[in-house]
Amino acid sequence: MSAIGRAWDRRVLPWLVEKACRSTTILAERKRWVPQAAGEVLEIGVGSGLNLAFYDPDRARAVVGIDPSAELLVQARARADAAAVPVALVEAPAERLPFDAARFDSALVSYTLCSVVDPAAALAEVRRVLRPGAPLYFIEHGRSDRPRIQAWQRRVTPVWRRLGGNCHLDRDIAQLLRDAGFTLDPLEVGHVEGGGRLTSYTYQGVARNG
Ligand SMILES: C[S@@+](CC[C@H](N)C(=O)[O-])C[C@H]1O[C@@H](n2cnc3c(N)ncnc32)[C@H](O)[C@@H]1O
Numbered sequence: 001m002s003a004i005g006r007a008w009d010r011r012v013l014p015w016l017v018e019k020a021c022r023s024t025t026i027l028a029e030r031k032r033w034v035p036q037a038a039g040e041v042l043e044i045g046v047g048s049g050l051n052l053a054f055y056d057p058d059r060a061r062a063v064v065g066i067d068p069s070a071e072l073l074v075q076a077r078a079r080a081d082a083a084a085v086p087v088a089l090v091e092a093p094a095e096r097l098p099f100d101a102a103r104f105d106s107a108l109v110s111y112t113l114c115s116v117v118d119p120a121a122a123l124a125e126v127r128r129v130l131r132p133g134a135p136l137y138f139i140e141h142g143r144s145d146r147p148r149i150q151a152w153q154r155r156v157t158p159v160w161r162r163l164g165g166n167c168h169l170d171r172d173i174a175q176l177l178r179d180a181g182f183t184l185d186p187l188e189v190g191h192v193e194g195g196g197r198l199t200s201y202t203y204q205g206v207a208r209n210g
Helices: 003-020 024-036 070-082 119-129 147-163 173-179
Strands: 039-044 060-067 087-091 106-110 135-141 182-191 201-209
Touching: 003 070, 024 106, 024 135, 024 201, 039 119, 060 070, 070 087, 106 119, 119 173, 135 173, 173 182, 173 201
Parallel strands: 039 060, 039 106, 060 087, 106 135
Antiparallel strands: 135 201, 182 201
């Protein structure tokens, strides 16, 4: 990667991610799903920690947030310290989780499966570290159900992902979860208010491990 690319990823991208992930619509999604996570929770791609304020201490005993970005984990530190549940932050990619099998009672992923290098490997790892039958709460954006928007998502993704930390506009998140062996119930899909046409198709719900 060039020096400009590295500077972009270290300095500009963390700021962009934080800004993009703070919309009112996304905030409402976080408030809806995050408090449902229970027991010891794994958050995949914790980023700057925007979900951490919404864990419910009556349900979640502790949260382990992983992310490969050291810069974003620095931003997450203050939110981790202010959370109502104990939070540990671990620098690691979802494709190689440094945890024992069946350790976690639940998991949560938001706006991250678009960006992981190998979603199949990442989801296989999530299944490995989740207890059998445990829930993975997901809030993700991805491939639209409208053919014209899909076509634009495919065209724009090669450039978009270079600027956006490998964010793909055109991943079918439900299919990725099913292919990994999760059962989805509920699954809610559709374009949400307030987002651009290429980024506003969201997949939200609960994926069960097996
Ligand atoms: C758009 S941000 C979302 C951050 C956070 N989940 C949120 O909802 O605010 C995408 C996140 O995916 C993380 N990410 C990228 N590749 C990853 C990987 N291989 N494993 C885990 N996280 C990854 C990025 O570092 C970044 O924190």
